Amino acid sequence: MASEKRKLLSPEREQLILRALNKGICRIEQLSSELGVSEATVRRDLVSLEEQTKVRRVHGGAIIAQSPKTEPIFAEKASINPGEKNLIAEAALELIHDSDTIYLDGGSTVQALSKMLVRRKNLTVITNSLMAAAELMESGHRLILVGGEFRAISRTLIGPLTANIISALHIDKAFMGTIGFNPDYGMSTTDPNEAYTKELIIKRSNVVIVLADSSKIGVSSFALSGGIADIDILVTDSGISQKTIEKLKKNKIEVIITQQENS
Amino acid sequence: MASEKRKLLSPEREQLILRALNKGICRIEQLSSELGVSEATVRRDLVSLEEQTKVRRVHGGAIIAQSPKTEPIFAEKASINPGEKNLIAEAALELIHDSDTIYLDGGSTVQALSKMLVRRKNLTVITNSLMAAAELMESGHRLILVGGEFRAISRTLIGPLTANIISALHIDKAFMGTIGFNPDYGMSTTDPNEAYTKELIIKRSNVVIVLADSSKIGVSSFALSGGIADIDILVTDSGISQKTIEKLKKNKIEVIITQQENS
DNA sequence: AGAAATTTGCAAGAATTTGTTCAAAAATTT
DNA sequence: AAATTTTTGAACAAATTCTTGCAAATTTCT
Numbered sequence: 001m002a003s004e005k006r007k008l009l010s011p012e013r014e015q016l017i018l019r020a021l022n023k024g025i026c027r028i029e030q031l032s033s034e035l036g037v038s039e040a041t042v043r044r045d046l047v048s049l050e051e052q053t054k055v056r057r058v059h060g061g062a063i064i065a066q067s068p069k070t071e072p073i074f075a076e077k078a079s080i081n082p083g084e085k086n087l088i089a090e091a092a093l094e095l096i097h098d099s100d101t102i103y104l105d106g107g108s109t110v111q112a113l114s115k116m117l118v119r120r121k122n123l124t125v126i127t128n129s130l131m132a133a134a135e136l137m138e139s140g141h142r143l144i145l146v147g148g149e150f151r152a153i154s155r156t157l158i159g160p161l162t163a164n165i166i167s168a169l170h171i172d173k174a175f176m177g178t179i180g181f182n183p184d185y186g187m188s189t190t191d192p193n194e195a196y197t198k199e200l201i202i203k204r205s206n207v208v209i210v211l212a213d214s215s216k217i218g219v220s221s222f223a224l225s226g227g228i229a230d231i232d233i234l235v236t237d238s239g240i241s242q243k244t245i246e247k248l249k250k251n252k253i254e255v256i257i258t259q260q261e262n263s
Numbered sequence: 264m265a266s267e268k269r270k271l272l273s274p275e276r277e278q279l280i281l282r283a284l285n286k287g288i289c290r291i292e293q294l295s296s297e298l299g300v301s302e303a304t305v306r307r308d309l310v311s312l313e314e315q316t317k318v319r320r321v322h323g324g325a326i327i328a329q330s331p332k333t334e335p336i337f338a339e340k341a342s343i344n345p346g347e348k349n350l351i352a353e354a355a356l357e358l359i360h361d362s363d364t365i366y367l368d369g370g371s372t373v374q375a376l377s378k379m380l381v382r383r384k385n386l387t388v389i390t391n392s393l394m395a396a397a398e399l400m401e402s403g404h405r406l407i408l409v410g411g412e413f414r415a416i417s418r419t420l421i422g423p424l425t426a427n428i429i430s431a432l433h434i435d436k437a438f439m440g441t442i443g444f445n446p447d448y449g450m451s452t453t454d455p456n457e458a459y460t461k462e463l464i465i466k467r468s469n470v471v472i473v474l475a476d477s478s479k480i481g482v483s484s485f486a487l488s489g490g491i492a493d494i495d496i497l498v499t500d501s502g503i504s505q506k507t508i509e510k511l512k513k514n515k516i517e518v519i520i521t522q523q524e525n526s
Numbered sequence: 527a528g529a530a531a532t533t534t535g536c537a538a539g540a541a542t543t544t545g546t547t548c549a550a551a552a553a554t555t556t
Numbered sequence: 557a558a559a560t561t562t563t564t565g566a567a568c569a570a571a572t573t574c575t576t577g578c579a580a581a582t583t584t585c586t
Contacts, residue, residue, distance in 0.1 A: 025272055025274055027272060039535095039574095041533085043575085044534085058272055058273060059272070060542095130393070133393065137393075137413070137418070142412070144424065145410050146410050147407075147425070148428070149406070152400055157408055157410070161407065161410075164428045164431055165427045168424060168427055302564095303544075303545060303564095304543085304545075307543085322562090322563065322564085323562085
């Protein structure tokens with residue numbers, strides 16, 4: 001779609017290459033013609049990107065590396081730090097009361113919360129997460145899926161189509177997962193379509209609650225998915241720094257910190 | 264028959280092999296023809312995948328290493344006579360070509376069809392069935408869920424909210440399951456909301472294909488979910504009566520009858 | 527503008543990958 | 557248990573892709 005005649009500088013090309021690679025694997029020849037440079041140049045860019053561990057080079061092309069900017073696949077992610085995630089989910093559960101209308105976002109922490117919802121009654125649960133939906137199928141709660149395009153890596157429904165249903169709903173409390181949480185800018189995630197859906201939800205919610213363990217804090221990913229001003233409550237663990245807490249409180253964000261686990 | 268336009272890079276092949284293996288396609292020869300590469304190359308890929316402990320090689324093919332990863336997301340209820348349903352699904356699969364945009368309804372026969380879609384490439388699959396969605400999660404096809412209220416008994420999304428997304432879509436071929444199929448009145452089902460969603464889909468589809476084994480024919484349920492005039496093709500088994508076939512042909516419905524099984 | 531530094535494109539040699547062939551190994555049948 | 561068929565592993569050739577050195581072009585700095 002972009003055949004620019006103007007010469008591109010290497011940082012610009014690398015950005016374009018990364019964007020192309022986000023859609024999957026790309027071969028050298030294709031990148032060369034899309035960017036209008038020789039294959040040798042593409043190779044050099046890829047070498048540079050590989051040194052930054054952003055890309056994995058393979059014979060004939062390259063694919064995005066599973067770096068901190070990319071999500072681990074769902075199965076792995078769930079097992080990284082289950083104890084911490086469950087503590088955060090427990091704290092979040094305290095915010096949910098019988099007969100609430102809540103939204104559950106994707107992500108393993110929110111997934112942990114969904115497992116606990118049997119302890120509440122008569123909820124209306126709206127979600128874009130197929131994992132959460134599977135969990136709640138037999139729960140007896142009213143369950144609404146937002147619909148939209150399926151994103152395999154996060155097992156969520158995302159993209160413009162989600163707007164059709166989300167705009168018809170009203171949500172009391174939205175429980176959001178995230179890839180990165182930056183106390184200055186807000187939440188970020190890897191996929192612009194996923195970010196888009198998150199922003200839609202935030203607009204339709206009375207209270208926005210972010211569930212993020214402290215390893216997410218300070219991390220920035222590709223696409224901004226909700227600014228600091230949109231967030232009402234952050235639930236996290238004790239790994240968060242005092243400085244960050246102060247900064248968030250200045251932005252009127254309530255910070256809930258789980259108790260330290262005794263090991 | 265297979266669409267082999269460009270060369271695939273080894274990571275792409277490995278991805279496809281993993282997908283195929285998840286579906287039970289496990290012989291070297293099958294993988295070789297699916298991917299359009301020689302058997303030696305498939306073997307080399309399998310060796311690589313085995314080194315990553317993603318696959319276990321056996322004489323004649325390979326099997327996936329971690330089975331309890333993707334399978335138990337949505338529990339599957341054992342079907343009553345899977346043989347007949349699979350035959351119907353096989354016949355329906357012949358109506359689907361690479362790059363089609365299709366809709367998959369709920370029901371076990373349509374579910375059987377969804378399992379076979381790995382044999383097609385680059386489909387856009389729209390569905391309201393969580394079972395079908397679970398099946399297609401790793402398939403590589405584009406997958407769109409319609410969203411809406413979840414009905415536990417059928418594991419489908421139904422009701423007025425589904426209209427928001429369905430009305431934004433256009434469908435080539437809709438594969439519909441049903442509870443009852445009456446040659447005079449059409450399809451019927453037990454839940455009015457489910458019937459409502461079925462009718463929406465039928466309105467947005469070029470070709471409406473009903474998958475119903477002969478035990479459904481003549482049965483009428485509570486809520487009408489699609490008149491005879493809306494139906495283009497019926498795929499069923501040889502239990503259908505000649506009289507019914509005549510009646511349907513008068514209504515311009517093509518009847519596809521599966522071959523009798525030899526046991 | 528001119529010079530220095532960096533980047534880009536090209537091409538030859540090196541390295542990978544892929545398909546084919548064939549003997550050894552494994553499974554199946556007689 | 558022997559014979560037949562099938563599958564596997566290894567070696568080799570052909571084709572593609574990668575690396576590297578070098579000249580031309582572009583950008584940057586003074």
